[in-house]
Amino acid sequence: MRATENKPLVLGYGSLMSSDSRRRFSNIEHQGLLVQVAGYARAWITRSLEEQQTYVGALPDVQGCLNAQLIATDIDPALADREKDYQFEQVPVTQISTHLPTQSAHALQNFLGEKRVYICRSLASYPAEANYPIHRSYVDTCMAGCLEAGGEEAAKTxxxxxxHWNQHLIDDRHEPQYPRAAKVSPAHRDIIDTILGALL
Structure with a gap:
């Protein structure tokens, strides 16, 4: 706790859910805690002009909810560059919940009450298209992070x-085009394919 007690908390709901991706590309060593965030909706809406890809983004939505990992980290230049297509927006801790047992959930709320918690809000909203597709290496990175934190249920969630899942989904697994792609095991890829095949 001492190493993280003075750090702000970031709600990673995309590639930051992967411990491998955030460690190798953003020097974030701390483990995340799986939570639910009310008041925001996640969709494939964040267009990277530089990387010519579409990523997940989040926008305020009173009926929205998304799963994320609560990560202790400084918002340093490396993280700011990674999230350059977003803005860090503070989230009321009352919008954050967990599936922990009641006693632990109360402890989390007490802990959060003294913290600044941020989410990366999309600067703009554009659905994926042919010139700005969704890459499987990015999907794998996000869903592998879900699998490690909460198993298949978190990945399904x-x-x-x-x-905004659509047809502009490109299989780039053999030559990942996402620049912060996680190392994903064949077993996790099989699970991801099964979940996507059943839900999409």
């Missing part, structure tokens, strides 16, 4: 709580 990611798909169910993400809008």
């Amino acid at each position: 990611f798909v169910e709580q993400t809008g």
